Amino acid sequence: MVRYLLFLAIVAFIVWWFQYIFNPKRKLETAVERRETFFLDDTQNVRRNFLITYKGVLFEGQKYLGTTDDSFTVTKISIWPRHNSQLYGLSKYDFFDIEKIITESYPYAEIEWTTPVREFISRRKE
Numbered sequence: 001m002v003r004y005l006l007f008l009a010i011v012a013f014i015v016w017w018f019q020y021i022f023n024p025k026r027k028l029e030t031a032v033e034r035r036e037t038f039f040l041d042d043t044q045n046v047r048r049n050f051l052i053t054y055k056g057v058l059f060e061g062q063k064y065l066g067t068t069d070d071s072f073t074v075t076k077i078s079i080w081p082r083h084n085s086q087l088y089g090l091s092k093y094d095f096f097d098i099e100k101i102i103t104e105s106y107p108y109a110e111i112e113w114t115t116p117v118r119e120f121i122s123r124r125k126e
Contacts, residue, residue, distance in 0.1 A: 024040050025040075027040070028040050028051055028053060028058075031053045032053045032056055032057075032058055033056075035055050035056035036053065037052070037053060037054050037055075037101065038052070038053045039051075039052045039101055039102075039105070040052070041105060043105060046063050046064075046065045046074060047063075048063075049061060049062050049063070050063070052079075052098065052101065052102070054090075054094060054097070054098050054101075055089075055090065055094065056086065057081055057082075057083075057086045057087060057090065058081070058082040058083070058086070059079055059080065059081050059082065059098065060079070060080060060081075060082055061077050061078065061079040061080075061102065062077065062078045062079075063076075063077055063106070063109070064076040064077070064078070068108050073106075073108050073109075074106045074108065074109045075108055075109055075110065076109060076110050076112065077102060077106060077109045077110070077111050077112065078112050078114060079098075079102070079111060079112070079113055079114070079117075080113070080114040080115075080117070081117065084116060087116070087117070092120065092121055095113065095117060095120075095121055099111050
């Protein structure tokens with residue numbers, strides 16, 4: 001009986017460990033800490049927002065469904081930083097890189113930034 005319980009405890013620990021290692025939220029948090037780029041998205045669910053980290057800054061994007069000539073697809077994306085204070089040190093080219101990463105998954109989407117990024121990009125284009 002004790003061996004059986006010990007075996008169940010070991011199996012439960014291994015299952016928990018695999019769930020922890022392959023958890024996408026944990027990968028996202030690790031990417032923020034390491035200042036890496038990571039794109040967390042459920043492409044099959046349009047209602048779920050996506051998260052992207054870039055140089056330690058966490059951005060969230062909302063997808064909007066629309067139509068193209070031959071299908072329903074994501075046609076608009078609104079994206080904003082989770083914490084505006086973390087934007088320090090980013091250039092306009094960093095935001096263009098983020099747009100490039102997003103358009104790889106959603107090629108028909110128009111990307112719209114919210115304040116303060118929108119003002120920063122528009123001021124730099126003039």
